[in-house]
Amino acid sequence: MNNIIRELRAEQGWSQAHLADLLEVSRQTVNALETGRYDPSLPLAFAISTLFARPIESIFTPDQESK
Known part of the structure; x- marks a missing residue:
């Protein structure tokens, strides 16, 4: 899954650590999300969507090969 979290x-103007604090996850989780090594759980995806006030589908898109 691709995303535009970074x-x-x-x-x-937030650091990975600050975003992690806001989402109540580790900085490593934010890094893994941003680099595509980790797909978020549904509750985390909703939290990210709410934090950035954007629809989930505008933040996360499927990989081209999974279509």
Whole structure:
């Protein structure tokens, strides 16, 4: 799954650690999300969507090969 979390975080001027604190996850989890090594649970995806006030589908998109 692809995502634009890194871009959204940068727009806010937040560090990975700050975003992790806001989401109540580790900085390593934020890094893994941003690099595509980890797909979030549904509750975490909703939390990210709510935090950035954007629909989930505008943040997360399926990989091209999984279509």
